[in-house]
Amino acid sequence: MTIDAPSxxxxxxxxxxxxxxxxVGSVAAHALLIGASILMLYPLLWLLxxxxxxxxxxxxxTSIWPSSWSLDAYFRGWSGLQISFxxxxxxxxxxxxxxxxxxxxxxxxxxxxxxxxxxxxxxxWFAMMLMTLMLPGQxxxxxxxxxxxxxxxxxxxxxxxxxxxxxxxxFFIFLMVQFFRGIPKELDEAAMMDGCSWWRIYWKIMLPLSxxxxxxxxxxxxxxTWDDFFxxxxxxxxMQQYTVMxxxxxxxxxxxxSDFGGLFAMSVLSIVPIFLFFLIFQRLLIEGxxxxxxxx
Amino acid sequence: xxxxxxxxxxxRAWQANAPGYxxxxxxxxxxxxxxxxxxxxxxxxSFTNFDLLTAPEWVGADNYVRMxxxxxxxxxxxxxxxxxxxxxxxxxxxxxxxVALLLNRGMRGLPLYRALFYxxxxxxxxxxxxxxxxxxxxxxxxxxxxxxxFGIQGPSWISNPRYSLWTLIVLxxxxxxxxxxxxxxxxxxxxxxxYEAASLDGASKSRMxxxxxxxLLTPVVFFNxxxxxxxxxxxxxxxxxxSGGTGNPINSTLFYTLYLYQEAFEFFRMGYASALAWFLxxxxxxxxxxxxxxxxYWVHYDD
Numbered sequence: 001m002t003i004d005a006p007s008x009x010x011x012x013x014x015x016x017x018x019x020x021x022x023x024v025g026s027v028a029a030h031a032l033l034i035g036a037s038i039l040m041l042y043p044l045l046w047l048l049x050x051x052x053x054x055x056x057x058x059x060x061x062t063s064i065w066p067s068s069w070s071l072d073a074y075f076r077g078w079s080g081l082q083i084s085f086x087x088x089x090x091x092x093x094x095x096x097x098x099x100x101x102x103x104x105x106x107x108x109x110x111x112x113x114x115x116x117x118x119x120x121x122x123x124x125w126f127a128m129m130l131m132t133l134m135l136p137g138q139x140x141x142x143x144x145x146x147x148x149x150x151x152x153x154x155x156x157x158x159x160x161x162x163x164x165x166x167x168x169x170x171f172f173i174f175l176m177v178q179f180f181r182g183i184p185k186e187l188d189e190a191a192m193m194d195g196c197s198w199w200r201i202y203w204k205i206m207l208p209l210s211x212x213x214x215x216x217x218x219x220x221x222x223x224x225t226w227d228d229f230f231x232x233x234x235x236x237x238x239m240q241q242y243t244v245m246x247x248x249x250x251x252x253x254x255x256x257x258s259d260f261g262g263l264f265a266m267s268v269l270s271i272v273p274i275f276l277f278f279l280i281f282q283r284l285l286i287e288g289x290x291x292x293x294x295x296x
Numbered sequence: 297x298x299x300x301x302x303x304x305x306x307x308r309a310w311q312a313n314a315p316g317y318x319x320x321x322x323x324x325x326x327x328x329x330x331x332x333x334x335x336x337x338x339x340x341x342s343f344t345n346f347d348l349l350t351a352p353e354w355v356g357a358d359n360y361v362r363m364x365x366x367x368x369x370x371x372x373x374x375x376x377x378x379x380x381x382x383x384x385x386x387x388x389x390x391x392x393x394x395v396a397l398l399l400n401r402g403m404r405g406l407p408l409y410r411a412l413f414y415x416x417x418x419x420x421x422x423x424x425x426x427x428x429x430x431x432x433x434x435x436x437x438x439x440x441x442x443x444x445x446f447g448i449q450g451p452s453w454i455s456n457p458r459y460s461l462w463t464l465i466v467l468x469x470x471x472x473x474x475x476x477x478x479x480x481x482x483x484x485x486x487x488x489x490x491y492e493a494a495s496l497d498g499a500s501k502s503r504m505x506x507x508x509x510x511x512l513l514t515p516v517v518f519f520n521x522x523x524x525x526x527x528x529x530x531x532x533x534x535x536x537x538x539s540g541g542t543g544n545p546i547n548s549t550l551f552y553t554l555y556l557y558q559e560a561f562e563f564f565r566m567g568y569a570s571a572l573a574w575f576l577x578x579x580x581x582x583x584x585x586x587x588x589x590x591x592x593y594w595v596h597y598d599d
Binding site: 025026029030032033036037040041043044046047105106109110112113114117118119120121122125128129132134135136137138139140141142143144145146147149163165166167168173197198199202223227229230233234245248249252253260263264267268270271274275278282285286289290291 | 309312313314315316317319320321322323325326327329330331333334335337338341348395398399401403405409410411412413414415416418419421422423424425427428429430431432438470474477478480481526529530532533536537540553556557560561566569570572573574576577580581584
């Protein structure tokens with residue numbers, strides 16, 4: 001491509017005006033973005049402040065700065081149901097952590113097979129795995145329920161946790177396959193030469209090199225399991241086994257109408273673990289989404 | 297002789313393939329036991345009456361016939377869900393793309409903005425957010441408090457069937473953060489020299505957007521559209537919490553998944569619910585197939 005002289009001079013003459021326009025544009029863009037962030041985060045800040053207000057002040061206008069601070073709502077809410085939220089939090093943590101362990105083990109095993117091990121039918125099974133990503137869960141829901149019920153698993157956490165040990169979250173397999181493929185093949189070829197088994201390659205080479213993706217999978221599993229409402233709703237009917245989300249729902253049904261403070265306080269507490277992950281691992285989460293296109 | 301050959305073939309095949317299948321063993325159990333098996337079973341159940349306590353009773357295509365001829369709630373839930381998908385997905389993607397374009401101008405503070413805009417989509421699926429939303433759009437909620445500043449008396453958005461579904465659409469748009477991040481990653485892939493060449497040729501900003509940015513971004517648009525549409529079809533928690541599990545007022549928030557839940561776990565009509573599930577599968581499959589088939593006309597691929 002050739003550039004003719006006149007157009008070049010036009011560019012230089014114009015550059016001062018251009019720079020000015022650019023900086024005006026950038027101020028406008030910042031103003032827009034700041035405005036949008038405030039608008040988007042305002043409801044969250046309002047919820048936070050409402051949880052610290054004295055009961056009679058909760059609905060006093062749009063301000064997010066309480067006239068006086070109080071922790072009453074937290075104490076009220078924590079023991080607002082027949083069973084205290086400590087039980088719900090313990091249950092939620094237990095289910096989430098077991099799910100993380102299950103997903104890490106089962107998904108990394110499957111991902112290693114798909115990414116590295118040579119075997120007949122690998123492409124076919126990988127395609128099948130990708131198909132399951134598109135599948136709406138409703139279509140397996142009822143037979144799974146019947147199955148777990150016949151095993152006596154309803155009202156236990158097993159239906160929520162056991163499937164994770166069978167790599168049903170294909171999304172994480174996909175995520176790990178992408179990562180494993182980026183690890184130089186020469187490493188396992190050299191190990192093979194030295195007589196390493198596939199298992200040792202998986203355990204001693206692959207996993208130690210894959211900490212970032214394992215961490216991403218662990219964090220997302222934790223958050224999604226923590227947030228999950230549908231599966232606990234179906235499988236847990238005994239309040240002693242409720243997760244935090246089920247506890248909140250019961251709160252809205254029973255006392256929610258009278259004790260908004262308590263409800264808001266428990267709502268805030270229920271998102272604290274997710275928010276902490278966000279604060280600490282924000283980079284990892286955002287990279288995870290950017291590279292694989294996760295839905296949330 | 298023959299046998300010797302065949303044993304060695306077997307043992308070679310075993311040696312070559314066993315490790316792969318062993319690593320996949322947990323996945324295989326899950327795939328057949330919790331995915332393929334249940335899909336087939338639910339297809340069978342969709343032709344039966346089944347209340348969980350007595351054995352399924354074969355009724356032929358009755359469930360499917362009833363869905364379309366004798367079930368106003370099914371039609372209502374279909375209408376609600378399609379309305380939700382048609383409005384929430386394009387609006388959410390438009391916001392995601394708009395903000396991504398703004399951020400992609402090499403803005404200072406990009407990581408901070410990106411994180412702030414992402415936060416709602418990380419929290420959004422939580423029950424707490426649905427509770428917050430119910431409060432925001434209540435008659436005496438925050439939104440109406442704001443409107444009151446301008447002297448506007450807002451309705452009770454949640455309990456008015458004209459607006460209730462829109463509150464859920466707004467909630468979905470509010471979570472534009474994750475498609476935005478994917479758009480940002482896509483925008484960064486577009487070679488900068490294309491813009492330089494275009495600007496030397498005197499192309500305007502908007503022309504560059506329509507002729508360079510958007511065409512090169514279509515694979516990402518396509519990907520986001522598919523993911524978000526499937527997610528929208530599956531949306532459950534907000535509608536459940538905001539309507540207290542009913543889908544009211546007047547079924548205006550009766551999402552398809554919510555109706556399916558009611559049929560299966562409140563009325564224990566498991567056969568009918570299976571038919572609903574299979575119809576949903578069909579819808580999602582048709583939508584996906586349609587998108588992929590039409591994609592070659594509008595999605596730009598490099599090679």
